[in-house]
Amino acid sequence: MRPAFLHPFASTTRESFIRIVRGEGALLWDSDGNELIDGMASLWYCAIGHGRREMADAVHAQMTTLETYSCFDPFTNGPAEELAERLVALSPLEGARVFFTDSGSESVDTAMKLARLAHVQAGHPERTLIISRTRGYHGTNYGGTSAQGIAPNKAGYGPLVGDVVQVPSDDIEALATLMKERSAEIAAVITEPLQGAGGVFPPTENYLQGLRRLCDQHRAYLIFDEVITGFGRLGSWFAAQHYGVTPDFLGFAKAVTSGYQPLGGVFVGRAPLEALEADPTFFLRHGYTYSGHASVCVAGLKNVEIIEREGLLQRATHVGARLGAGLQALAADGIIDHARGDGAVWAAGLKPDQNAMAIRDHMLKNGAIVRALNTDTNTFCPPLVITDDQLDRLLDIFATAATR
Numbered sequence: 001m002r003p004a005f006l007h008p009f010a011s012t013t014r015e016s017f018i019r020i021v022r023g024e025g026a027l028l029w030d031s032d033g034n035e036l037i038d039g040m041a042s043l044w045y046c047a048i049g050h051g052r053r054e055m056a057d058a059v060h061a062q063m064t065t066l067e068t069y070s071c072f073d074p075f076t077n078g079p080a081e082e083l084a085e086r087l088v089a090l091s092p093l094e095g096a097r098v099f100f101t102d103s104g105s106e107s108v109d110t111a112m113k114l115a116r117l118a119h120v121q122a123g124h125p126e127r128t129l130i131i132s133r134t135r136g137y138h139g140t141n142y143g144g145t146s147a148q149g150i151a152p153n154k155a156g157y158g159p160l161v162g163d164v165v166q167v168p169s170d171d172i173e174a175l176a177t178l179m180k181e182r183s184a185e186i187a188a189v190i191t192e193p194l195q196g197a198g199g200v201f202p203p204t205e206n207y208l209q210g211l212r213r214l215c216d217q218h219r220a221y222l223i224f225d226e227v228i229t230g231f232g233r234l235g236s237w238f239a240a241q242h243y244g245v246t247p248d249f250l251g252f253a254k255a256v257t258s259g260y261q262p263l264g265g266v267f268v269g270r271a272p273l274e275a276l277e278a279d280p281t282f283f284l285r286h287g288y289t290y291s292g293h294a295s296v297c298v299a300g301l302k303n304v305e306i307i308e309r310e311g312l313l314q315r316a317t318h319v320g321a322r323l324g325a326g327l328q329a330l331a332a333d334g335i336i337d338h339a340r341g342d343g344a345v346w347a348a349g350l351k352p353d354q355n356a357m358a359i360r361d362h363m364l365k366n367g368a369i370v371r372a373l374n375t376d377t378n379t380f381c382p383p384l385v386i387t388d389d390q391l392d393r394l395l396d397i398f399a400t401a402a403t404r
């Protein structure tokens with residue numbers, strides 16, 4: 001019998017799944033009692049680690065006072081306002097405001113829509129073109145499906161959003177040529193500062209700086225999709241700070257609550273804000289039922305508090321250095337082809353005779369979780385609270401699986 005639950009990103013005929021029942025820090029337990037080291041922070045999001053009671057207590061306190069109430073005009077609530085203030089203070093975008101969503105995909109849609117809308121409000125409705133990069137992943141709503149650069153994820157869904165095109169991921173010249181050709185039509189360029197789900201590819205030298213220059217030259221907005229890199233993964237609150245490049249929109253989700261509640265959002269920077277705020281009679285017709293959900297925003301506040309209190313930005317740098325060095329040593333020993341990554345997110349690039357899925361499955365039987373992307377990549381993105389001992393065990397279990 002197939003389960004009633006139709007799983008996301010899974011074979012439609014798979015009948016049995018690994019049932020995770022408990023978590024604590026970087027450790028998980030399945031329903032057979034097996035202990036697993038979480039090498040992926042679940043799905044790139046659990047920065048503060050699993051099973052934190054103070055998070056449950058904070059959400060419980062809010063829920064027993066007011067679970068939430070709509071933030072559509074004319075209402076608001078305290079946790080949403082407080083979280084917005086807190087996030088703006090951490091954000092690299094000076095004078096920004098935050099729009100709340102429920103997920104990364106909604107953050108991408110929101111940034112794409114607001115970029116086009118800001119041009120309309122600035123008197124340039126012809127600026128509709130959105131440019132993204134191959135290998136990019138921007139979620140699975142229609143906006144993100146249209147903008148993402150992973151071909152199989154786009155197939156079968158009919159016509160996608162119009163005026164969204166991809167350029168080869170590391171080729172700044174290809175981008176410069178396209179932007180020159182279509183200069184007056186461009187609304188925005190969207191990119192992950194470090195491409196994550198496409199295989200963990202840090203930006204090539206000066207790529208992001210070049211992107212910023214091109215966007216300024218052609219009056220296009222620059223959108224950073226920081227759904228994976230936001231909230232500490234690279235050792236700064238945001239990759240924009242890590243790489244020293246400031247976008248006009250910055251989308252986030254995942255580690256804003258470490259996954260304890262579903263939350264996403266978009267920082268809207270000064271330039272688009274000025275366009276959106278210029279007409280005092282303008283009414284923003286975009287929003288989700290749960291934009292600014294009080295019990296969700298409380299989790300965001302608690303998560304930011306924990307990241308600060310426990311020094312998890314510094315911890316990310318330490319975890320990343322140890323993880324990166326471990327993978328590079330495996331490459332030097334010829335066990336894998338190469339390692340790539342930055343901060344606390346890394347990939348093992350495999351040799352042609354290795355298989356990422358087989359390695360993943362072998363690791364699962366031996367107490368650790370990594371992800372397999374295509375046949376040639378295993379990814380690592382552990383909770384930032386992972387201990388050195390757990391990290392070393394994770395690397396050992398990987399090395400054994402990759403050596404077979």
Ligand SMILES: Cc1ncc(COP(=O)(O)O)c(C=O)c1O
Pocket residue numbers: 044102103104105106108137138139140144192196197225226227228253254
């Ligand atoms: C860069 C990026 N953007 C968007 C998304 C989509 O986020 P969600 O699955 O929360 O909709 C993801 C998810 O992995 C992501 O990595």
